[in-house]
Amino acid sequence: MSNAIDDTRRLLSLVAYLRERPGTQLDDVARAFGLPVTQVEADLGTLHMCGTSFMADDLLEPHVDFEGRVFLDNADAPVRPVRLAPHEALALLVALRALAGLSGLRERDKVALGRVTAKLEDAAGEAARAAEGVTVEFEGDDAAQESAFATMDRAVSEKRRLRLRYYVPRRDEITEREVDPIRLVLVDGHTYLVAWCRQAEGRRLFRLDRVAEAVLLDEASEPQPIEPLDLADGFAPTAADGIEVVLELGPGGRWVTEYYRYDKVEELADGGLRLTLRTPDPAGIRRLALRLGGHGRVISPPELVDDVRRTASAALAAYAE
Structure with missing residues (x-):
């Protein structure tokens, strides 16, 4: 595929x-x-x-x-040369200027953007003057993602190491690590950095919208020689040596597919999903089940079902006290 x-x-x-x-x-x-x-x-x-x-x-x-x-x-x-309408030229100029203002852009990209903008301004006439009165400011998550992308792109281009603060959903925590970038990829509508993680001593993929901070370091990037990652069919299943887990998710738990890699998904009649995945970290699935509450449950393996039930009962008992 x-x-x-x-x-x-x-x-x-x-x-x-x-x-x-x-x-x-x-x-x-x-x-x-x-x-x-x-x-x-x-x-x-x-x-x-x-x-x-x-x-x-x-x-x-x-x-x-x-x-x-x-x-x-x-x-x-x-x-054939495309003829822009005034409103199209205005929108393009505003977008180019906003893009040029992002932090972390490579110098040659800034130069290229400047040249394109200057040529468009010469050709746009009145639209160019109108664009001067429009400003775009990135706020919140959008600003953080744009800045992180520019920094990671620069790290790949300049072969420099990165320090990342990265959200790990299965542990619900932000970790800090240094990585040697390999490339940026787009898979299933999400941007990922493929990198050699020096903490895990292995290749890892970091999803852009989970990067809390990306800092460009002076050290040269030195990823280990590994076989290229084939993403033509999306992500490969999770660790083959992990246990197989089946979850049933209600409509309010469908978000899990955005944060966990899975082997199989089936639609349920109530609008929920039956998800099959493999994981080397059963404790992470237990925490996920507790977070889901009434929006999801573990179906198998039986020992994990019992573990979740015991943990939930102990938590309720402690709350009652």
Whole structure:
């Protein structure tokens, strides 16, 4: 199963391939990309909806003739200069200036943003003057995430070590650690830093919205040589040597899927979920069950069910005293 990034790369490559090789046989296109013919046909169907707008003249026009040859008509539409309306130029200028104000940006990125902004200002005329009266300020979590992303991106680029303060949901605590960054990835709509954690002495993934603070250090990043992480199908299941746990979550407990990796999920009739996961830390699942209260329960293994029941009973007894 591919993800959105892989699909986009493949479609862009297909456009370039067909522009350079009009009339290539469908079978040969599939062979060149290492894909089944059915996938290429599906991609051509997707390209029918691609272009600079949904006006007919702005869309790509792929088709296969009766001899099985593939052509891509109107292929120059996406590369024609785009004419911005005044309100579009205004919005773009405001966004560029807000982006340039983020802390942690690499110097070459600041230079590139400055050049793009200057060219757009020259072309935008009145919209550029209107944009000067608009300011954008990032507040709260948004500001923290933007700053952390810029700092992590810089660390990856400059090969420098990071100190992170990171929220670990299964322990409900913030930890501090030094990491050697490897790369930034986007998986299932979330941004992650792939890094070598010097505390755990292993590769770890740190989700952007759980980074409380990222500090760029002067030490050089020295990640250990490890096999590249394949995220084409999202995350791999949790530790294979852990125990298998089944949870039933009510509608109020669906948030668990955002914070815990799992092997399988099933929808329940009441709007809840049945979640199967593996964990080397049963105590963490016990704490999760207590946090869930009436919004979730452990179904198996039996020993963990009993452990949660005993802990909950002891907590209620202590509260009654």
